[in-house]
Amino acid sequence: MEITPEKQREMLRLMQTIRRFEERASDDYVAGDIHGVVHCYIGEEAVAVGVCSALEREDRIISTHRGHGHCVAKGADLNRMMAELYGRETGYCKGKGGSMHIADFNIGMLGANGIVCGGLSIITGAGLAAQMEGKGGVAVCFFGDGASSAGPFHEAMNIAANWKLPVLYVVENNLWAMDTSAAEAVSVADIATRAAGYGIPGVIVDGNDVLEVHRVASEAVARARAGEGPTLIECKTYRHRRHTERPTQSDARPPEEIAAWMKKDPIDRLVAHLQGQQGQLNEAEWGAMNDEIMNEVERAVEFAKASAFPKPEAALDDVFAD
Amino acid sequence: MVTMSYAEAGKQALADEMRRDPLVWAVGEDLGRGGVFGQYKGLVEEFGPDRISDAPISEAAIMGASVGAAMAGTRPVVEMRFADFALCAVDELVNQAAKARYMLGGQTKVPMVIREPMGMWRSSAAQHSQSLESWYTHIPGLTVAAPSTPADNFGLLKSAIRADDPVVYFEHKNLWGLEGEVDEAADPIPFGKARIEREGADITIVAWSAMVHFAREAVNTLAEEGISAELIDLRSLWPWDKDAVLASVGKTGRLIVTHESVSVGGFGAEIAATVSEALFGKLKAPVKRLAAPRIPISYAPPLEDEVRVSPARIAETARAMVSQ
Ligand SMILES: Cc1ncc(C[n+]2csc(CCOP(=O)(O)OP(=O)(O)O)c2C)c(N)n1
Numbered sequence: 199m200e201i202t203p204e205k206q207r208e209m210l211r212l213m214q215t216i217r218r219f220e221e222r223a224s225d226d227y228v229a230g231d232i233h234g235v236v237h238c239y240i241g242e243e244a245v246a247v248g249v250c251s252a253l254e255r256e257d258r259i260i261s262t263h264r265g266h267g268h269c270v271a272k273g274a275d276l277n278r279m280m281a282e283l284y285g286r287e288t289g290y291c292k293g294k295g296g297s298m299h300i301a302d303f304n305i306g307m308l309g310a311n312g313i314v315c316g317g318l319s320i321i322t323g324a325g326l327a328a329q330m331e332g333k334g335g336v337a338v339c340f341f342g343d344g345a346s347s348a349g350p351f352h353e354a355m356n357i358a359a360n361w362k363l364p365v366l367y368v369v370e371n372n373l374w375a376m377d378t379s380a381a382e383a384v385s386v387a388d389i390a391t392r393a394a395g396y397g398i399p400g401v402i403v404d405g406n407d408v409l410e411v412h413r414v415a416s417e418a419v420a421r422a423r424a425g426e427g428p429t430l431i432e433c434k435t436y437r438h439r440r441h442t443e444r445p446t447q448s449d450a451r452p453p454e455e456i457a458a459w460m461k462k463d464p465i466d467r468l469v470a471h472l473q474g475q476q477g478q479l480n481e482a483e484w485g486a487m488n489d490e491i492m493n494e495v496e497r498a499v500e501f502a503k504a505s506a507f508p509k510p511e512a513a514l515d516d517v518f519a520d
Numbered sequence: 521m522v523t524m525s526y527a528e529a530g531k532q533a534l535a536d537e538m539r540r541d542p543l544v545w546a547v548g549e550d551l552g553r554g555g556v557f558g559q560y561k562g563l564v565e566e567f568g569p570d571r572i573s574d575a576p577i578s579e580a581a582i583m584g585a586s587v588g589a590a591m592a593g594t595r596p597v598v599e600m601r602f603a604d605f606a607l608c609a610v611d612e613l614v615n616q617a618a619k620a621r622y623m624l625g626g627q628t629k630v631p632m633v634i635r636e637p638m639g640m641w642r643s644s645a646a647q648h649s650q651s652l653e654s655w656y657t658h659i660p661g662l663t664v665a666a667p668s669t670p671a672d673n674f675g676l677l678k679s680a681i682r683a684d685d686p687v688v689y690f691e692h693k694n695l696w697g698l699e700g701e702v703d704e705a706a707d708p709i710p711f712g713k714a715r716i717e718r719e720g721a722d723i724t725i726v727a728w729s730a731m732v733h734f735a736r737e738a739v740n741t742l743a744e745e746g747i748s749a750e751l752i753d754l755r756s757l758w759p760w761d762k763d764a765v766l767a768s769v770g771k772t773g774r775l776i777v778t779h780e781s782v783s784v785g786g787f788g789a790e791i792a793a794t795v796s797e798a799l800f801g802k803l804k805a806p807v808k809r810l811a812a813p814r815i816p817i818s819y820a821p822p823l824e825d826e827v828r829v830s831p832a833r834i835a836e837t838a839r840a841m842v843s844q
Contacts, residue, residue, distance in 0.1 A: 233642060234644055234645060235644070285819055294645070294646070296645050299647075311647075312645065313608070344577045347576035347577050347578045348608070377553040378574060378577075382574065383576035383577070448554075508820050509822070510825070
């Protein structure tokens with residue numbers, strides 16, 4: 199399947215938007231303007247963008263504690279994302295959720311999640327609903343290698359396989375769950391091989407190659423829409439930063455390993471691809487795209503800062519239906 | 521006496537018990553790297569990875585395997601990292617650990633400690649802030665403790681490790697860095713023994729965990745105004761020191777119970793009911809509970825503050841009760 203140069207440039211724009219948004223979020227977190235905790239997706243942008251660019255707006259996704267990338271890739275508004283990080287009433291969750299809980303139900307983004315493996319069962323239900331609707335909708339769960347050790351992963355895969363649900367289980371294997379390596383914690387070298395235990399396809403893909411991720415996801419989406427059931431997709435990738443942006447955050451990863459993965463940067467790769475064989479992006483265009491993204495991020499920060507904090511009484515809203 | 525932090529006191533207590541009893545071991549995520557809050561730092565170097573055991577993100581299996589290992593004769597200390605994540609393993613704790621001794625006719629015991637860091641920790645939002653100690657007081661078979669100081673963390677964790685039944689052990693995330701004097705040679709602190717943090721004559725305030733520190737601030741303010749408040753740190757919620765509370769309220773005739781967890785169905789209700797049953801005629805004012813409204817905890821600071829009970833509110837409530 200041909201991915202047009204326009205579509206590739208759009209993928210690049212989304213990946214770079216995730217990166218710039220998070221660089222700014224990290225700065226503002228360290229400066230004390232953003233609270234709680236921030237987990238950056240930088241380095242893994244090709245996964246969210248490669249998968250979400252294979253979806254329609256009506257398709258649903260669910261995310262993890264590291265959720266900004268999935269939001270941006272599905273089409274979330276940077277202003278409302280940044281406002282949520284700033285804890286303002288204009289944020290996606292009216293300031294109630296913060297970084298770990300951004301959701302946008304208008305674009306089928308069912309939320310980041312503070313509980314590791316929290317999304318697996320929920321997305322399975324969204325897949326079931328899509329099957330009941332009968333309009334060919336698809337549901338996608340993003341989760342980490344760490345989450346693949348938790349019980350709900352196994353329960354969800356078995357149910358989805360049995361019921362032939364239209365679900366993509368996308369594991370972002372960045373080799374580490376906080377300070378625990380997948381080599382120590384996961385019983386198999388390739389998480390995708392676990393699919394065999396549930397009788398569904400398991401696919402391994404270079405998670406830093408957005409075009410490959412897109413291709414694999416598109417195939418799985420086609421199977422799901424055709425009623426052929428779920429797919430487990432393992433994206434091999436790496437986070438460029440420590441587990442969180444907390445200045446005291448530990449990092450157990452070997453420096454050589456980090457350095458080696460930095461060279462496989464997914465954005466650099468797509469830029470080189472577009473500039474190289476295809477000649478589809480000259481320096482000036484790339485510079486202009488980047489400037490535009492920087493402006494968009496700056497505007498999001500201005501929007502957030504100009505927004506009010508929620509009023510204390512708002513703490514009592516949204517507990518139940520009115 | 522040495523000065524150490526609440527986190528160091530917990531670590532020291534665990535290390536002492538591991539030296540004393542080779543059957544004691546700990547398990548959880550990232551323990552070998554010192555634990556998320558550094559409360560296991562250095563332990564793997566002394567005890568090795570078999571006894572300071574790193575587990576995958578598999579709370580249910582960590583808890584369940586510890587139940588089995590406890591039945592088989594070892595003494596696991598289970599680290600759940602945040603009380604919120606322990607919810608992924610409640611079945612293993614409530615349906616299995618809590619009931620095994622009784623349901624199996626006394627043939628087995630489940631000597632394990634479940635460490636659950638609890639409470640609000642600035643802007644951690646609804647899934648990383650909960651105080652759920654009251655839930656566990658409701659479950660027959662479980663012991664529940666919630667220390668507020670380094671010395672209590674030291675002494676109570678030792679008791680928890682030596683106990684022959686499951687102990688749900690709540691350490692407060694905002695207290696890890698709190699420093700205090702600890703007598704390293706002291707005996708373990710028995711469960712069910714409250715600590716009278718401050719003696720007073722006019723009103724009794726009962727608290728536990730981090731709320732003790734807020735209550736102390738209130739007591740100091742009240743003292744400046746000539747109101748003498750007695751502050752009781754319950755330390756363990758099951759068993760709880762009924763005698764100390766009844767003796768105190770018998771003397772003052774007034775009671776405030778304050779906790780960070782939700783007021784509705786909270787352990788404060790149990791204390792209030794017990795006091796009303798025993799001391800109805802002696803009360804000079806209705807018993808008052810100061811605790812969180814029944815809403816999830818928000819991220820934005822102004823919303824998060826809505827669920828906090830402030831020292832000012834405790835003082836104001838006490839003032840009104842005393843002048844009644
Ligand atoms: C049930 C549960 N257990 C533990 C945690 C603490 N925790 C947050 S993120 C994380 C690591 C997750 O690793 P992985 O799933 O691989 O995702 P990654 O952070 O690598 O994106 C852990 C242990 C949690 N949030 N929820």
